[in-house]
Amino acid sequence: MIKALITSLESGMGNNLKFVGIANYTRLFTDDIFKKAVTNTLIYLVVQVPIMILLALFISVMLNDKNLKLKGFFRTAIFLPCVTSLVAYSVIFKSLFSNDGLMNNLLINIHLITTPIEWITSPFWAKITIIIAITWRWTGYNMIFYLAGLQNIDPSIYEAARIDGATGVKQFFHITVPLLKPIILFTTVMSTTGTLQLFDEVMNITKGGPGNASTTISQYIYNLSFKYSPNFGYAAAVSFTIVIMIAVLSLIQFKVAGDEK
Structure with a gap:
């Protein structure tokens, strides 16, 4: 990390680098591609992370029901996507969401659309495809944390709430969510970190x-380092913007959660 910080203050080709101070960082403010990349990343973050966290929490509550049959099967099925190869599942999603792929054929057959949706080639739908892909892969990962937390909540708390006339909804918001607060904060911070570093899905799908x-x-x-004319100094400067964003957003999340430790 120290070497990367030093590199971010340099510019040049290959090992022929020279010190340029904060020139790489000032360049960020006039780089339209960088601004677009930041905007796209924040869109993924703001849209996908809340959906994934809420979905994982909802599924974990359902799968924690003692009366549910085949719980082991459902837990395994929902968790499996997060152990699949990033590249492999991205390639499969690209095939599923192609113009003549399974998704378009399904939507046409059930008469929801009349012409194929350009999932990969449309600026709007390309983002939607990425959001669907990463939600599918990581929801089960967060679900496991919530399940572990739910199983550590004393059932007598819910029994007392039911005796007092609390409905299932009230139990969820007044018992489940407050007691899972540390885990919700943890998964939110981890999901934020992961989304800000999103690479494989975008690289392989769109x-x-x-x-x-x-x-x-x-x-x-990646493009600055290996696709365009290699500029490791500027690439390192862009890398440190992710570090700064993660630090700032994590701090905000801890403050909003009211965590004093």
């Missing part, structure tokens, strides 16, 4: 396209 409509910061770092 390649950042069309144009730079779905490019993320991590993909832009």
